[in-house]
Amino acid sequence: MSKIVHSILLMLGKDAARPARDQFSSKALEIFKGKKTKEAVQERIRLIKEEKVWFKPGTKWLKRRWASVIIVNLLFVLSFWLDIQLIEGALTGSRVVGFHMADLNSALQVMLAYKHIVVNLLIGTATVLFGWWLLGGRTFCAWACPYHLLAEIAEMIHMKLAAKGLVKDHTFDRRMRTVLYFIFAILAFVTGYTVFEYISPVGILSRAFTYGASFALVIVGILLLIEIFYSRRFWCRYVCPIGLTYGFAGALSPVQIKYDSTKCLHEGECRDVCMVPHVLEPTKLGFADQEFHYMGADCTRCGMCLDACPTGALKFHIRGSDSLL
């Protein structure tokens, strides 16, 4: 239970901290102590040296994920243009083979602004809530959101420029997203307008794909420029309330990235590629107070860490599957 509370607080902006010694399970303490012996340290250095020779970061999950984002968004577009009617609408609200679906954050904005709960919307929201709870909540971000894909490309450019020393990553206070989230919710309720939707790059992109380009795309362009030249993954890391909504939805999701501390060499490759590296705090030496850890609410289940990890310490895991099978 405390793990879930901790993962939500972490998502809301709490800093990752080293757990106190008395929080460690005996097994975790044993593993930690075993890693601190002289021989173990020597062995780890040797393993890491060896690994540099043979290990190349993979792209398995990146490819799968990009395919997923493209297929999802293409289905929206083709449903309209070819009239195949599989997914009608946009990411904010749609009908999937006749069933209502609503984006959780858009639905929340509408309910707060309109102050009536329409049955269709409630059904659509509940369906989507259940679906993304099952799939991992912020899985939406990494596996369906079109802005996420563009932001990944912007991030690649940013990293190339940063490696040459041309740009620098300006970090932000992660609590900014939480504060904005509640301000946007309050604004929707008080003004009666879905204020966030005005600048939501997800809605803007999704509509532009299906209904044609609009001047609103300028907002998306500005955000991408900020991410390339000023701050790595600015929108997804520090601003997007949609991500936070899906984070809440998936806080108790069965689909998790599972960390096995016995396999980890604590190189930090995973945290370097991660959009939300605070979720990977247990991968720091001395931070894992259990043998296994689940990455929790803010994790987008993007699998970048799996591709980057040379030792296979991180894996997709469906919680409860062991007891079911």
Place this chain on the structure above:
Amino acid sequence: MTSDQSKTNNASPPPANADMDPPSDNSAAPAKATPPKKRKMSERQREARRRFLRSIGFGSVILAAALSGVYPVLKRLKERLRPPGAIDEDAFLAACIKCGQCVQVCPVEAIKLADVDEGMGIGVPYIDARTQACDFSCDATQCILACPTGALDHVITKKEEVTMGFAKLVEPENCLAMQGLGFSGTARGPDFEGLLRYEEIDRWTPIKIADHDYDLELCDLCVRECPIEGAISLEPISSDPGDKRREPIIHKSCVGCGTCEMMCPVEPAVIIIEPEVSMETAA
């Protein structure tokens, strides 16, 4: 990207932490040494403070950008004709989830989504009746059925119940019927893209207005093509039976679909729709 990073990060095998902060470098402290009090902030603290201020600054800009969208709707910069069944404008903007499902079901593609210049109306559907009016080709209210949030209200089931607006004559002296004139040719010229369902030609499929020729002794296009029975009629202007002139009179049953505005052959249109107006408010 990933490989670049792994090269730079493997110098020390067990990194204590992966902070992005630069290592604090005391030698680079300001030269003019202020009295050595405890007030001096470490580089780490300074960076934390900069980050905090940066967050406040960017956060404010984001909020300001989002709130700027309220301006066009409060000022009513654009009075838009909304699709059939739309609830009151303010509630409509709140309830609409900006998904465009109404756009997708409209057989004449009358419904468009507004752009960023309409503020909170972004992604919200409207109809530009002069370009393409709603002629109820779908036999009414497909868009309402498509709406997932009730922004287009499901209580409406017949086209006669719709209240989008109300037709109004502007510059009646230009009206062909008011001048006793006829009309022949295509209503809006050969290049006009608009569609209309002519029940006598094809009950199911709307055709291009540019493909339909008229030859009228007295222009009555607004009355002839009105999809609502009894919403508009031509009435004599004088008691003189020889006077050919007729005046279009709009009746209470007008729903504001805009077909008359689209069909009016005069440029600019003599008859237009006032959004969100009914017989009572038009008076």
